[in-house]
Amino acid sequence: MTTAITGGYGFLGWHTACRLRAVHGTEPVRLGRADFADPAVLAQALTGVDRIVHIAGVNRAENDEAVELGNIELARTLAAAIKAAGRPMDVVFANSVQADLDNAYGRGKAAAADLIGDAVRASGGRFADLLLPNLFGEHGRPGYNSFVATFAHEVAAGRTPTVSGDREIPLLHAQGAAAALIAALGSDVREVVAAESRGIGEVLALLQRSHELYATSGEIPPLPGQFEVDLFNTYRAAAFPQMWPLSPQVHADNRGDLFETVRAHGGTGQAFVSTTNPGQVRGEHYHLHKVERFFVVKGEAEISLRRLLHDDVVSFRLSGDKPSFVDMPTLWVHNIRNVGGSELVTMFWADQLLDLDNPDQYPEKVALP
CATH class of the missing domain: 3.40.50.720 (NAD(P)-binding Rossmann-like Domain)
Structure with a gap:
């Protein structure tokens, strides 16, 4: 029908x-x-x-x-x-x-x-x-x-x-x-x-708390329930794309570098790491509720996003030479492409634990046919 x-x-x-x-x-x-x-x-x-x-x-x-x-x-x-x-x-x-x-x-x-x-x-x-x-x-x-x-x-x-x-x-x-x-x-x-x-x-007060934690360092505010997640996503839509990308403080010594990838103040969360070969793409989907972060640790990446049912594409270039991240707004189709000549290492974080029966992930390509 x-x-x-x-x-x-x-x-x-x-x-x-x-x-x-x-x-x-x-x-x-x-x-x-x-x-x-x-x-x-x-x-x-x-x-x-x-x-x-x-x-x-x-x-x-x-x-x-x-x-x-x-x-x-x-x-x-x-x-x-x-x-x-x-x-x-x-x-x-x-x-x-x-x-x-x-x-x-x-x-x-x-x-x-x-x-x-x-x-x-x-x-x-x-x-x-x-x-x-x-x-x-x-x-x-x-x-x-x-x-x-x-x-x-x-x-x-x-x-x-x-x-x-x-x-x-x-x-x-x-x-x-x-x-x-x-x-x-x-x-x-x-x-x-x-x-x-x-x-x-x-x-x-909830919006101001989110802004205080999120706007300069990308810290995730307390998300104890669906209302708080929905309100945070409303704030994130208002802040996108002006605040991205963000780069954490890197602590370096003779052993190498150390930096934070996610600091969350309450609620569930799950992280995983992927490697992507040169020229390959990950993502090509969108979410209705999920808060998701793409953190480029090593290599050269381009992250592209398109608001669902719209045409304009927003893109960010990120490099492991300056570790940085972009959070995916809800209802925006997104992907990440390895645009360098070597392996791309990306850490992904989401506020939801993966539920295979209800993953809140809907396939669609950023580039329109």
């Missing part, structure tokens, strides 16, 4: 498209603003589509009326396109927990659910209305998607955000939201997606 994602180029849309590709081996149809120009354009874009994840929405605008009406208009356009298709379509709506509140955003989302739900049921399809909490994750837009995105970018830039009205906020990583949306396809349900409540000040 073919799945379309409205808002497919936005924050949650990108995460959902990445998850469909990684976990389900599906290439979704990603729909953006141009596809909502009018119902006929959208109906044409939905040709051959069986299922829709409706994520497109308006979070912020010049005034409250624009927020409310913007969400209603997007839903009205989608509803008209579903009716024009004249066949059953299953739809999952990325709604908000605010849909039950009397504010502009909530009213807009609630009205959107009614419009889309009526159109889907009239077509003979199934409609899942998922109420999502506050979302965070890699590559969120500061000042738009969430306070976590704003904090992560500010902290990564060396600035100190302020907290006003500190309180606990239900938070869910975007990959968790994507998993829930995908799982709900084909069902008739209205439910609130579970989240983990964290204080605003607590989130800022």
